[in-house]
Amino acid sequence: MSDEAPEQSSKTEDPSQKKMQDAREKGDVAKSQEVTTWFMLLGSAIIFAGMAPATGANLTASLKVLMGNADQFEVGGAAFGNFFNGLALSLLGTVLAPLALLSFFAIAANLVQHPPLLSVEPITPKFSKVSPLAGFKRLFSSEALVNFVKGLVKIGIVGAVLFYVVWPERDRLDTMMTADPLIILADFHEIGIKIFAATLAVVTVIAGADFMYVRQKWWKKQMMTVQETRDEYKQMEGDPQVKGRIRQLRHDRARSRMMAAVPDATVVITNPTHYAVALKYDRSMGAPVCVAKGADAVALRIRALATENNVPIVENPPLARALFASVQLEDTIPNEHFKAVAEVIGFVMRLKDKGGWQAK
Structure with missing residues (x-):
């Protein structure tokens, strides 16, 4: 941490377009895990609110047929395999739509944070990734400490909100133990929607704050020193000394011709x-x-x-x-x-x- 401070303090120049483009090509982009969590939670809430009743009804119908006709199914030889294949296909058809929706939200969570990119840099083998010393430094780095504190704060806030939502329903939860299964499912669906709504409201604030933090941290990481700015300018525009020498040579040749x-x-x-x-x-x-x-x-x-x-x-x-x-x-x-x-x-x-x- 002490070694990084002087280097970071010397980075006083905004990153150039080339510096940011090079970072993106290496897979170094501003990405908040909390934003991904928010999208996955939103997808789960949509599935639970809109698709859970239909999915539950389909599963109930399939299991009812299975249980009601259990004595009619053959369990020997090839019939046993066909029975379980049919059951697996029935379950897969039921959960396929929720899985597709979650996949869509997982992709959207990344696309809203940065444009699509393909880079092998993050998966390229590096000694620093397997070095015990480097791993120890990462484990006790300021970034690890910040992530630990963020996790505790998030758990505390979400836990408090869930307690605030569920506590008024404590008497209702007690009666669910002896209620009719259909009533239990309806009550569970209603309480679940309240939990999702409250959690989403809290995670929205957390994801927004974390995205701004990650974005600002990435921007500071890409900032450049004055010397880096000069070196990049020399690389793109040419070394002024070399260009001056070329101009001098051209001038000398022109004078010789003259x-x-x-x-x-x-x-x-x-x-x-x-x-x-x-x-x-x-x-x-x-x-x-x-x-x-x-x-x-x-x-x-x-x-x-x-x-x-x-x-x-x-x-x-x-x-x-x-x-x-x-x-x-x-x-x-x-x-x-x-x-x-x-x-x-x-x-x-x-x-x-x-x-x-x-x-x-």
Whole structure:
């Protein structure tokens, strides 16, 4: 108990949808045994109130025939087996409907508490289930103590209610010993209905309170620590460090491709060292395309590559700044910069045609 307290106190986060779904797949659901008891008691009350008279009448008729004609039944050989088979089928037909109704209520008791699920986790062999030490801990755990107290309280309340219902009928019960059997059955049926009604009223309150308790306890068990929340987020969304590394690798590859395009550029426009924009154009293209751009250290690298590969470098600070801010890689330049860029490219191409451009 003392070992569980610090762990539970650190669980401050509500359980995620994934955590609750994983718990359900393992068969870990909020299930109150008192709710199951209430449904079975309700089914029994319905059977007793509505079906008991008819069932009793059928059994009485069958037994009356049996007792009244006992001397006519053969008890030797195969006839003995046939006699008991017929009797068993008669009794089975009488009790089949009550059994079916109880089965229905047993299934309903589980369906109202949680959706249908199929899991082999609860029946999977585990050492902790057969470990004497683990069994000893469960026997003297807080949960076992709570269940023991709940059982005592339930027995005390139900016993008090039954006493309250039956005590006024004490004189009637005394007279039943000498009354006609049919009267006894009628009196027993009436008193039984009162007992069922009173018990159901009490168990309804107990089942409702126990379901809320079990549900709250299950919810607290599924709560998560801050670290568990982070780990689950990493598992579902990806580790932020890994994602950052992937972004960095993509950025590095994109920069490498960009730098590889500088030697084929037509001109590099600079500002003069803070910005650099490399443009490519030939007469088959509709407009110049930005193949590389960068600021500061990247701009210096673009200038160096342009110099190494004899790419013209033109210093035009206003145009360099404007292109750096408005054009993306692999995009054509905006319309508003056509005239300024055309003048620069025209100047460079005229120099190349005259053979007058040489990298410094």
